[in-house]
Amino acid sequence: MSRRRSVSTLGVVGAGAWGTALANAAARAGLKVVLWARDERHVAELVSERVNRRYLPGVTLHDAIVPSSDLAAVAETDALLLVVPAQALRGVVAELAVHLAPGAPLVSCAKGIERGSLAFTTGIIAEAAPAARPAVLSGPSFARDVAAGLPTAVTLAAHDAGLARRLALALASPAFRLYHSSDVAGVEVGGAAKNVLAIAAGIAAGRGLGASAGAALIARGFTELRRLGRALGARPDTLMGLSGLGDLVLTATTPQSRNFAFGHAIGAGEAPPDRLAEGVFTAEALVALAKRYGVDMPIARAVDEVLSRALSVDEAMDTLLARPLKAEADPTGID
Amino acid sequence: MSRRRSVSTLGVVGAGAWGTALANAAARAGLKVVLWARDERHVAELVSERVNRRYLPGVTLHDAIVPSSDLAAVAETDALLLVVPAQALRGVVAELAVHLAPGAPLVSCAKGIERGSLAFTTGIIAEAAPAARPAVLSGPSFARDVAAGLPTAVTLAAHDAGLARRLALALASPAFRLYHSSDVAGVEVGGAAKNVLAIAAGIAAGRGLGASAGAALIARGFTELRRLGRALGARPDTLMGLSGLGDLVLTATTPQSRNFAFGHAIGAGEAPPDRLAEGVFTAEALVALAKRYGVDMPIARAVDEVLSRALSVDEAMDTLLARPLKAEADPTGID
Numbered sequence: 001m002s003r004r005r006s007v008s009t010l011g012v013v014g015a016g017a018w019g020t021a022l023a024n025a026a027a028r029a030g031l032k033v034v035l036w037a038r039d040e041r042h043v044a045e046l047v048s049e050r051v052n053r054r055y056l057p058g059v060t061l062h063d064a065i066v067p068s069s070d071l072a073a074v075a076e077t078d079a080l081l082l083v084v085p086a087q088a089l090r091g092v093v094a095e096l097a098v099h100l101a102p103g104a105p106l107v108s109c110a111k112g113i114e115r116g117s118l119a120f121t122t123g124i125i126a127e128a129a130p131a132a133r134p135a136v137l138s139g140p141s142f143a144r145d146v147a148a149g150l151p152t153a154v155t156l157a158a159h160d161a162g163l164a165r166r167l168a169l170a171l172a173s174p175a176f177r178l179y180h181s182s183d184v185a186g187v188e189v190g191g192a193a194k195n196v197l198a199i200a201a202g203i204a205a206g207r208g209l210g211a212s213a214g215a216a217l218i219a220r221g222f223t224e225l226r227r228l229g230r231a232l233g234a235r236p237d238t239l240m241g242l243s244g245l246g247d248l249v250l251t252a253t254t255p256q257s258r259n260f261a262f263g264h265a266i267g268a269g270e271a272p273p274d275r276l277a278e279g280v281f282t283a284e285a286l287v288a289l290a291k292r293y294g295v296d297m298p299i300a301r302a303v304d305e306v307l308s309r310a311l312s313v314d315e316a317m318d319t320l321l322a323r324p325l326k327a328e329a330d331p332t333g334i335d
Numbered sequence: 336m337s338r339r340r341s342v343s344t345l346g347v348v349g350a351g352a353w354g355t356a357l358a359n360a361a362a363r364a365g366l367k368v369v370l371w372a373r374d375e376r377h378v379a380e381l382v383s384e385r386v387n388r389r390y391l392p393g394v395t396l397h398d399a400i401v402p403s404s405d406l407a408a409v410a411e412t413d414a415l416l417l418v419v420p421a422q423a424l425r426g427v428v429a430e431l432a433v434h435l436a437p438g439a440p441l442v443s444c445a446k447g448i449e450r451g452s453l454a455f456t457t458g459i460i461a462e463a464a465p466a467a468r469p470a471v472l473s474g475p476s477f478a479r480d481v482a483a484g485l486p487t488a489v490t491l492a493a494h495d496a497g498l499a500r501r502l503a504l505a506l507a508s509p510a511f512r513l514y515h516s517s518d519v520a521g522v523e524v525g526g527a528a529k530n531v532l533a534i535a536a537g538i539a540a541g542r543g544l545g546a547s548a549g550a551a552l553i554a555r556g557f558t559e560l561r562r563l564g565r566a567l568g569a570r571p572d573t574l575m576g577l578s579g580l581g582d583l584v585l586t587a588t589t590p591q592s593r594n595f596a597f598g599h600a601i602g603a604g605e606a607p608p609d610r611l612a613e614g615v616f617t618a619e620a621l622v623a624l625a626k627r628y629g630v631d632m633p634i635a636r637a638v639d640e641v642l643s644r645a646l647s648v649d650e651a652m653d654t655l656l657a658r659p660l661k662a663e664a665d666p667t668g669i670d
Contacts, residue, residue, distance in 0.1 A: 212485065212486075
């Protein structure tokens with residue numbers, strides 16, 4: 001879209017549960033939506049069945065959604081939501097870039113940190129599509145809740161505050177509320193760190209350590225998240241808002257969260273789910289990023305060490321529930 | 336105890352689930368404990384059965400616990416935990432005061448704000464027993480978890496930092512971890528506000544609004560809690576620690592929480608549980624306190640209005656999920 005034009009058509013890149021739920025929410029907000037998936041058979045199913053049986057069964061696609069496997073077609077829309085896992089984002093954006101008009105808004109709707117580069121998703125977008133304008137959408141929102149039209153509130157951030165505002169206005173509807181912000185780093189660090197912390201909470205729950213221990217772990221984890229956010233220049237209010245604290249609470253307390261469920265299986269000594277949770281990929285990158293900025297994140301480190309089998313679950317428990325608690329608000333806290 | 340003597344005997348005033356769990360934790364930490372209940376028949380049961388069948392069935396009383404209905408006997412200990420509901424605390428402390436040695440440490444282990452006076456529990460203690468030294472113990476801790484020896488971490492605060500430290504050291508054991516602080520106001524405001532916010536989260540859940548809405552509500556509620564805390568001179572780090580955020584997360588996300596369960600029943604249109612949750616009593620006082628300090632707490636106000644039937648649950652939902660969300664971090668947030 002041109003720099004000031006309002007948004008009336010939207011591309012959604014990625015037809016998983018979250019992409020499909022977002023496509024439906026955007027259609028309810030009055031936008032014409034192109035929903036892209038790479039797999040042509042999947043697109044054919046979406047076209048003929050008008051339901052995403054693979055990833056979001058039971059939810060009818062809104063009439064204003066056109067499924068497509070043509071990246072050029074999706075690139076012609078006024079703005080695009082990128083609903084692709086962080087580790088796969090660079091490749092998709094590079095493919096997409098050749099089709100984009102200059103200044104096209106690309107809204108990252110996935111959470112995480114790229115391994116190796118340690119880039120957040122808007123950083124990946126900026127590198128892979130330098131002429132586009134990156135933005136990020138994040139907050140406490142299960143795809144099922146959004147698809148069901150239950151009340152949900154998320155934050156949309158872009159360095160260009162006016163762009164963030166226009167995109168948020170375009171996507172908002174009574175049940176799907178959007179707040180706009182220019183604190184891109186704040187929104188991204190919350191989204192990335194919370195998945196790793198949710199694995200820690202899941203491990204503790206799977207180990208049967210009780211809800212009290214889980215809550216203490218979340219409070220301590222939030223301190224780590226804020227510490228990293230401060231180092232990255234995030235605004236404290238963003239971290240304490242929907243995309244930070246709100247999303248951490250949702251992900252780290254509900255069994256429906258894939259990251260929590262993954263940790264729970266590990267803590268219980270069961271085989272983890274086949275589909276790996278996002279936090280599994282981000283844990284290592286998060287720890288590396290924290291190290292780069294000289295930030296202490298003992299809970300994230302313990303999760304990474306359990307995932308890489310450098311630490312047993314029992315050893316991790318000591319780290320998760322004993323060691324980090326030393327650093328409670330009062331620096332003279334008893335061990 | 337004299338001002339510098341270490342703590343070796345402990346009185347626990349109130350033999351409900353939490354008092355009994357704390358008595359057991361203190362005994363495990365090596366203290367000799369007098370566990371007081373007013374009801375002589377209840378004390379006789381505790382003596383003969385060595386289990387608190389009424390309030391914490393299935394948990395054996397530690398050998399170092401002596402049940403008693405004699406306030407003079409419990410007042411002879413080195414320090415006392417007061418595990419009495421906030422609205423009943425003044426009366427009990429007044430009875431106790433005549434038996435206390437000057438400087439006796441009285442640790443409030445209940446949460447709430449007294450109706451009428453709008454006093455927090457340490458304020459009640461200071462007025463009803465002026466020669467005693469008030470302290471407060473608070474944090475994410477279900478009585479069941481503490482009784483079962485699951486890892487739990489709480490904060491103990493007193494204006495006299497040395498006293499807080501000595502009490503925390505005396506009560507701590509490997510599973511029951513205590514942090515000490517001199518931020519009494521910070522610990523108290525977190526404990527009082529979270530019960531009211533948990534009722535709000537329960538109402539939303541009972542209404543079937545989904546986990547995403549619940550998480551957004553908790554994030555917004557935490558903003559209210561911080562706002563009140565700031566007005567009362569609480570330290571931000573305390574509010575973001577165990578007794579603030581940690582306890583809010585525990586209370587507002589777990590069905591075992593009485594306050595959450597109470598709200599859930601209201602939201603679902605069911606008869607609320609017979610035993611009223613603490614937040615029911617505190618809601619009105621919290622709203623009055625916020626008003627006195629000129630602090631906006633729309634979620635607490637909505638809970639109070641539902642409880643006093645000034646607002647229907649449906650009207651409250653609009654307040655809880657629409658109105659307060661306008662005030663997200665970015666002040667230009669879209670409605």
